[in-house]
Amino acid sequence: MKTIGLIRGMNWKSSLEYYPIINEEVNKKLGEMHSAKCILYSIDFDEVEQYQRN
Numbered sequence: 001m002k003t004i005g006l007i008r009g010m011n012w013k014s015s016l017e018y019y020p021i022i023n024e025e026v027n028k029k030l031g032e033m034h035s036a037k038c039i040l041y042s043i044d045f046d047e048v049e050q051y052q053r054n
Contacts, residue, residue, distance in 0.1 A: 003037040
């Protein structure tokens with residue numbers, strides 16, 4: 001299985017939506033004990049907002 005990289009959305013709550021979906025699909029295809037190999041990269045969106053203001 002390949003490792004996927006995920007960059008989270010605008011806030012941490014969005015990860016709560018797509019992370020389970022990814023793992024449910026892996027379960028369907030590979031079996032109950034499998035989960036996605038992934039790296040989740042998270043930034044503090046406040047920093048992005050500050051750059052946008054400036």
